[in-house]
Amino acid sequence: MxxxxxxxxxxxxxxxxxxxxxxxxNLKELNEGFKLDLKREYYVIWDEMNLSVIEAKLEDIIDNEDDVVAVGFDTWIVNFEMKTIIEVHHEGEIHIGTLNF
Structure with a gap:
């Protein structure tokens, strides 16, 4: 990453x-105004290296936001193919960004 x-x-x-x-x-804002394919798979990566990385559809991650972010202190939701990263910081900030291809 x-x-x-x-x-x-x-x-x-x-x-x-x-x-x-x-x-x-919040992650539910991704349903509005963003040109994201919510059916596309994203990796969920937590700050604790002993936790497994999971892969799930973005729509499922959004629907289960509270459970997803409760697992670790900081959470990153990443699609490497689309060069998109979402960072859920423990202080409450949530950013989404996409690298230029």
């Missing part, structure tokens, strides 16, 4: 390096 997306030394996505980004209130 850190090879594909820019990260800070303290483990957050470096949002200054991503031009196409949006701050969200």
């Amino acid at each position: 850190v090879v594909t997306f820019p990260f800070t030394n303290w483990g957050r996505v470096d949002w200054k390096e991503i031009e196409n980004k949006t701050l969200l209130k």
Whole structure:
């Protein structure tokens, strides 16, 4: 993940390096106004390296947002093919960003 997306030394996505980004209130906002295929598979990655990475449809991740983000301190939802990353930070900030192809 850190090879594909820019990260800070303290483990957050470096949002200054991503031009196409949006701050969200919650993941349900992805249902409105974003041109995302909600049926596409995304990886869910938590900050604890002992936790397994899971792959699920974005719509299922959104529908189960509370359960998904409760697993770890920080959560990243990533589609490497689309170069899209969603960061759910433990302080409540949620960002989505897409790298230019």
